[in-house]
Amino acid sequence: MAEVLVLVEHVDGTPKKVTLELLTLARSLGEPSAVFVGSGYDNAKAQLAEYGAQKVYVAGDAELDSYVVAPKAEVLAQIAGSASPAAILIASSPEGKEVAGRLAVKLDSGVITDAVGVEDGFVAHQSIFGGAFNVKSSVGKGTPIITVRPNSTAPEAAAATPSEEQVSVSLSEAATKAKIVESVSEKKGGRPELTEASIVVSGGRGLGGAEHFELIEKLADSLGAAVGASRAATDAGWYPHTNQVGQTGKTVSPQLYVAVGISGAIQHRAGMQTSKTIVAINKDSEAPIFELVDYGIVGDLFDVVPQLTEEIEKRK
Numbered sequence: 586m587a588e589v590l591v592l593v594e595h596v597d598g599t600p601k602k603v604t605l606e607l608l609t610l611a612r613s614l615g616e617p618s619a620v621f622v623g624s625g626y627d628n629a630k631a632q633l634a635e636y637g638a639q640k641v642y643v644a645g646d647a648e649l650d651s652y653v654v655a656p657k658a659e660v661l662a663q664i665a666g667s668a669s670p671a672a673i674l675i676a677s678s679p680e681g682k683e684v685a686g687r688l689a690v691k692l693d694s695g696v697i698t699d700a701v702g703v704e705d706g707f708v709a710h711q712s713i714f715g716g717a718f719n720v721k722s723s724v725g726k727g728t729p730i731i732t733v734r735p736n737s738t739a740p741e742a743a744a745a746t747p748s749e750e751q752v753s754v755s756l757s758e759a760a761t762k763a764k765i766v767e768s769v770s771e772k773k774g775g776r777p778e779l780t781e782a783s784i785v786v787s788g789g790r791g792l793g794g795a796e797h798f799e800l801i802e803k804l805a806d807s808l809g810a811a812v813g814a815s816r817a818a819t820d821a822g823w824y825p826h827t828n829q830v831g832q833t834g835k836t837v838s839p840q841l842y843v844a845v846g847i848s849g850a851i852q853h854r855a856g857m858q859t860s861k862t863i864v865a866i867n868k869d870s871e872a873p874i875f876e877l878v879d880y881g882i883v884g885d886l887f888d889v890v891p892q893l894t895e896e897i898e899k900r901k
C-alpha cells in the first residue's frame with residue numbers, strides 16, 4: 586500500500602486532535618506514516634500507534650524546537666526524498682500551510698490548501714468563495730501535498746504497532762535564520778480551542794451587549810463547546826477578536842455549530858458553513874442563516890437559550 590506521510594502537530598509532544606484526524610484520513614488513502622519533529626516524542630508515541638500509524642519518522646533533536654516552520658519543511662523534504670510517499674498530509678493551520686508551501690517548492694510539487702476532505706487518488710475537496718462552491722482538485726505535478734482543515738474527518742482509533750525510524754537532519758543555514766527567542770503559553774480557560782472544537786456555539790449582534798455573552802458561554806459549557814462570535818459582536822468589543830468566526834476571522838468545521846443572534850452574512854458563512862450540523866436561533870424567520878441550517882429555531886434568544894441550556898443540563 587502507498588505510504589502517506591502525516592506531519593504531527595503537537596504541543597510538547599502531545600499530538601493535537603487534527604493529527605489524529607489526519608491519521609484516520611490517511612488510513613483511507615494508503616498506509617499512514619507519522620512524521621514527528623522536535624522533542625517530546627515519548628508523549629506522542631502511544632496515540633500515534635492508537636490511531637494507526639504504521640511507521641513513525643522521528644526527528645527528535647531538541648534543537649528543532651528552537652525554530653519555526655523552515656526546519657519542518659526540510660525534515661519532510663528529506664524523508665520524502667528517500668521514502669517517495671504517495672502524498673503528504675499536513676494540518677491546515679497557519680503553520681501547516683507555511684510548511685506545505687515551503688515543502689512544495691523544495692519537492693517541486695503541487696500543493697492544495699484548506700481541503701475539507703480527500704478521496705481516492707488524492708482528490709481534494711475544497712469549499713471556496715465563502716462556501717458558495719465545492720471544488721474537487723488534484724495535484725498534477727510531483728508528490729501531492731495537501732493541507733486539511735481541522736474537523737474534516739472524525740478521528741477513529743485503529744491500533745497499530747508502528748516501526749520507528751530516527752531521522753537525523755542537518756539544517757541549512759537558511760532554515761535556522763528565524764529563531765524562537767521566547768514563547769508564552771496562551772492563557773486558556775476550560776473550553777476547547779475554537780478551530781479544533783467538535784461543537785461551537787457562536788453569538789452575534791442579536792445578543793445586544795457584552796454582558797449577554799454569558800448566555801452563550803453557559804450554553805457552550807453545557808455542551809463542552811468552544812465559543813465563537815460574529816464580527817459585529819467582536820467589532821463592538823463584546824467578545825475578543827480571537828473568537829471571531831468568518832472570512833476575516835477563524836474557519837471552523839465542527840460536528841455541530843450553533844449560531845445565536847447571527848444573521849448569516851456571507852462573510853460569516855465563509856468561516857462556518859462546512860460545519861456538519863448547523864443550528865440557528867434567530868427571531869427573524871427571514872434571516873439568511875436559515876438558508877443553510879439543519880435545524881432552525883425562530884424565537885427570541887433570551888427565551889430560547891436559557892431553556893435549551895437547562896434542558897441539556899438536565900440530560901447530563
Ligand SMILES: Cc1cc2nc3c(=O)[nH]c(=O)nc-3n(C[C@H](O)[C@H](O)[C@H](O)COP(=O)(O)OP(=O)(O)OC[C@H]3O[C@@H](n4cnc5c(N)ncnc54)[C@H](O)[C@@H]3O)c2cc1C
Pocket residue numbers: 788789790791792814815816817818829830831832833834835845846847848849850851852853856866867868869872884885886887
Ligand atoms: C470584508 C469583510 C469581512 C468580514 N468578515 C467577517 C467575519 O469574518 N465574520 C463575520 O461574522 N462577519 C464578517 N463581516 C461582517 C458581516 O458582513 C456582517 O456584518 C456580520 O457578520 C453581522 O454580524 P451579526 O450576524 O452578528 O449581526 P447582524 O447582521 O446585525 O444580525 C443580527 C441578527 O440577530 C437577530 N436577533 C436580534 N435580536 C435577537 C433576539 N433577541 N433573539 C434572536 N435573534 C435576534 C437578528 O434577527 C439578526 O438576524 C465582514 C464584512 C466585510 C465587509
